[in-house]
Amino acid sequence: MADFSRLIAATADTIAAHAEELTALDQAIGDGDHGLNMKRGFEAVRAEAKGFAAKPLPEALKAVGTKLVMTVGGASGPLFGTLFLALGKEMPGEPDRAGLATALGKAIEAVAARGKSQIGQKTMLDVLQPVYEALAQGKTAEEIADVADKAADATVPMKALRGRASFLGERSIGHMDAGARSTALLVRAVAETVEGH
Secondary structure (H helix, E strand, C coil), X not given: CCCHHHHHHHHHHHHHHCHHHHHHHHHHHCCCCHHHHXXXXXXXXXXXXXXXXXXXXXXXXXXXXXXXXXXXXXXXXXXXXXXXXXXXXXXXXXXXXXXXXXXXXXXXXXXXXXXXXXXXXXXXXXXXXXXXHHHHCCCCHHHHHHHHHHHHHCCCCCCCCCCHHHXXXXXXXXXXXXXXXXXXXXXXXXXXXXXXX
């Protein structure tokens, strides 16, 4: 597993680099604060990277999740926080691919329960589920990142059925879901960091 502090830096850098894009996506069908909220959360995680990286991986993931819940705000804080908290709860100390896939599967269930949402409702779940399947099928890190990007693109023609965007009904069609995009960005950041080391 790549050095955890390197993973934190990669994810924080990616979110910071795409904060304006995420905000623009969210302005189209949401509150318009997704990019700023995510950037704030991941910068808060970055500020404590050293302490987090010193913990065993499951504890480190839980610490990241707690920090995101406390700092991201909006609907995204609890959802992304839940993702990391559940990953930490389910992750074996020395994860192999099977352990990682199992943990991600459980984390997806936790996010779905927290957001009262399911696949096909134009949310981050529409990226997480294909990523889980790609991981379980043994695809490479690069292939998994590509799957995530395509899954985020696939939210464009969907009608939003959950979250703020669902109030727009048909008008939510034709826009990418900001949560799906930020999930894909995080997947690629992690995949490229793991691949590179």
